[in-house]
Amino acid sequence: MSGSQGRGETPGAGRPGRPAQRAPRDAGGHTATGHDVVPRAAGGRGRAGSGGAVAHAARRAEHPKPAGPAPTAASITSDAAGGGPGPGPDAAAPVGASWPSGADWNRALELISAADEVSLVCHVAPDGDALGSMLALGQALTALGKRCLASFGEPFTVPGILRFLPGQDLLVEPQRMPAAPTLMIALDAAGAARLGSLAERAGRAEALIVVDHHASNTGFGAVRLVDPDAAATAVLVDELIRRLGVPLDRDIAQGLYAGLASDTGSFKYPCTTPEVHDLAGRLLAAGVRADAVSRELWDRAPFGYLQVLAGALARARLERDAAGGRGLVWTTIARTDRDARDVPYDQLEGVIDQLRRTDEAEVAVVCKENDAGDWYVSTRSKGAVDVGRACVELGGGGHDSAAAFTASGEPIAIIDRLRAALRGPEDEAPVQDRPADPGL
Numbered sequence: 001m002s003g004s005q006g007r008g009e010t011p012g013a014g015r016p017g018r019p020a021q022r023a024p025r026d027a028g029g030h031t032a033t034g035h036d037v038v039p040r041a042a043g044g045r046g047r048a049g050s051g052g053a054v055a056h057a058a059r060r061a062e063h064p065k066p067a068g069p070a071p072t073a074a075s076i077t078s079d080a081a082g083g084g085p086g087p088g089p090d091a092a093a094p095v096g097a098s099w100p101s102g103a104d105w106n107r108a109l110e111l112i113s114a115a116d117e118v119s120l121v122c123h124v125a126p127d128g129d130a131l132g133s134m135l136a137l138g139q140a141l142t143a144l145g146k147r148c149l150a151s152f153g154e155p156f157t158v159p160g161i162l163r164f165l166p167g168q169d170l171l172v173e174p175q176r177m178p179a180a181p182t183l184m185i186a187l188d189a190a191g192a193a194r195l196g197s198l199a200e201r202a203g204r205a206e207a208l209i210v211v212d213h214h215a216s217n218t219g220f221g222a223v224r225l226v227d228p229d230a231a232a233t234a235v236l237v238d239e240l241i242r243r244l245g246v247p248l249d250r251d252i253a254q255g256l257y258a259g260l261a262s263d264t265g266s267f268k269y270p271c272t273t274p275e276v277h278d279l280a281g282r283l284l285a286a287g288v289r290a291d292a293v294s295r296e297l298w299d300r301a302p303f304g305y306l307q308v309l310a311g312a313l314a315r316a317r318l319e320r321d322a323a324g325g326r327g328l329v330w331t332t333i334a335r336t337d338r339d340a341r342d343v344p345y346d347q348l349e350g351v352i353d354q355l356r357r358t359d360e361a362e363v364a365v366v367c368k369e370n371d372a373g374d375w376y377v378s379t380r381s382k383g384a385v386d387v388g389r390a391c392v393e394l395g396g397g398g399h400d401s402a403a404a405f406t407a408s409g410e411p412i413a414i415i416d417r418l419r420a421a422l423r424g425p426e427d428e429a430p431v432q433d434r435p436a437d438p439g440l
């Protein structure tokens with residue numbers, strides 16, 4: 001097994017340059033509970049395709065496989081912790097963002113009601129939002145009488161922390177998915193490449209609905225339910241399920257809650273809006289146990305993990321001058337470190353959360369060697385440094401406060417490249433000018 005992505009690194013709302021205010025929403029589209037997922041009137045599609053999108057999309061091209069000799073061959077990434085507030089009125093439209101219109105929702109509903117069988121896919125190395133959203137939707141569609149198959153590209157292994165999610169009976173190996181699906185729905189994938197080996201089938205699908213919240217979404221899919229302001233894909237799936245008229249039962253709610261909790265970093269990231277808590281409240285009312293989900297997602301690990309963590313913390317280096325003088329803390333976990341304790345790669349997601357506590361460092365980084373021998377580099381910032389930009393520069397992606405890239409070579413050299421990438425022009429502003437931490 002290799003490569004589960006870092007929890008909470010899933011790109012959330014607006015990437016670079018987003019201002020601190022949400023854009024005003026257009027009238028209408030509010031759900032019974034007050035959250036809306038319908039687009040702003042004036043923004044929407046018109047802006048989505050505007051200038052520079054192609055170049056930007058290319059720059060943020062997703063997840064090339066770590067290939068051959070390229071030193072920073074990158075994959076990526078479900079990265080970016082939540083999101084923060086979405087783009088304000090003057091913000092450039094994020095790449096591929098389209099803010100679904102009422103017509104988009106209706107088209108999706110038409111396609112779904114016409115289909116007897118629906119193929120669901122999510123991004124490779126699924127996180128809580130990808131798998132939780134997919135299984136929640138799968139169970140809702142099953143309740144409507146649809147035949148439903150769900151999968152993700154190899155490695156086809158459900159990360160240990162997500163095995164508690166209901167609905168796993170819908171999962172089939174990727175090669176067992178229909179070769180040319182009538183209707184496919186892709187969840188939490190910013191681009192077709194993020195579907196791994198299932199990208200081809202997505203290309204052959206008669207109809208492809210894309211449900212996503214990555215600002216970096218490339219614009220694939222015939223019907224696009226993509227809202228970069230949404231804290232998680234689960235928010236959009238909740239809206240879709242509501243529009244399908246399926247009541248939230250406990251099992252469906254569990255998947256949505258896992259998605260919401262994952263992409264908001266357990267309701268700690270800046271994307272934790274009133275709407276997020278409103279949805280969380282409805283999910284709890286449907287029977288989700290917050291304590292049980294949290295324990296599964298974050299608060300359990302085999303004893304060996306403590307020893308691997310201890311080693312990682314003991315190796316941590318603090319560089320106060322890095323990241324424009326704001327400080328960098330980093331560590332590494334080699335395959336041999338965890339093999340010695342029999343700890344699988346996907347148990348390591350919490351390590352970054354320990355490092356990012358460091359008061360003296362704005363940026364925290366964990367280099368984790370996966371089973372293929374590549375280094376998956378998780379990065380976090382507290383808001384003053386755009387680690388997403390740096391990771392994009394290194395072939396990865398993500399959000400400004402959480403991002404990642406994959407590289408080969410020695411960690412020390414990888415950190416050298418990252419340190420250089422973190423010294424961008426925007427980091428030269430005096431520290432006093434940094435925006436207040438919105439979370440405090």
Ligand SMILES: [Mn+2]
Nearest residue numbers: 010129188233
């Ligand atoms: Mn997500």
